[in-house]
Amino acid sequence: MNLRGPRERLNDKIGLGIWDYTNEEEETGKVYPIGYCMGWIEFSASNLKVKPDDLPVVKQELELRKKHKDKYHTHGHKDAKEAADCFRRYLIDNEISVGEYPPDAPCHECNLETCRMVFVCSWPYFRLCDKHSLGLFLEKNLVIDPVIWSSIT
Numbered sequence: 001m002n003l004r005g006p007r008e009r010l011n012d013k014i015g016l017g018i019w020d021y022t023n024e025e026e027e028t029g030k031v032y033p034i035g036y037c038m039g040w041i042e043f044s045a046s047n048l049k050v051k052p053d054d055l056p057v058v059k060q061e062l063e064l065r066k067k068h069k070d071k072y073h074t075h076g077h078k079d080a081k082e083a084a085d086c087f088r089r090y091l092i093d094n095e096i097s098v099g100e101y102p103p104d105a106p107c108h109e110c111n112l113e114t115c116r117m118v119f120v121c122s123w124p125y126f127r128l129c130d131k132h133s134l135g136l137f138l139e140k141n142l143v144i145d146p147v148i149w150s151s152i153t
């Protein structure tokens with residue numbers, strides 16, 4: 001299990017007033033910044049040791065990642081809320097996909113039955129029929145609380 005959330009940088013356990021969005025590996029206790037807060041790291045298909053079958057998908061993902069290169073940073077944020085907003089932006093830019101997820105269930109916006117599902121980090125998140133703009137919907141409904149939360153990924 002991982003514990004994600006905004007954490008303040010520490011110097012000998014004294015808060016420095018600089019916040020990053022982070023992950024903590026529960027088993028090892030290792031804490032590190034994730035999303036745009038991790039800073040830009042140059043990945044390529046070859047140094048990631050990708051299997052030939054996965055190459056097209058990975059190349060597509062690397063291209064998408066590169067599109068947002070300028071948003072990666074190591075300067076941190078002034079508070080937990082700003083760090084949470086940063087991770088929210090990262091998710092919207094990089095981790096959203098739309099697919100079919102039967103059976104039909106009510107659309108979040110208009111209650112019309114739909115198979116269309118919005119995935120965040122590959123996890124089923126919201127039903128949304130094709131009458132609504134995904135971008136507007138996410139701006140309104142995707143909320144990242146500025147607290148530490150457990151994730152199953």
Ligand SMILES: [Zn+2]
Pocket residue numbers: 020021036037073076077083086087
């Ligand atoms: Zn950030």
Ligand SMILES: [Zn+2]
Pocket residue numbers: 107108109110111112128129130131132
């Ligand atoms: Zn709808």
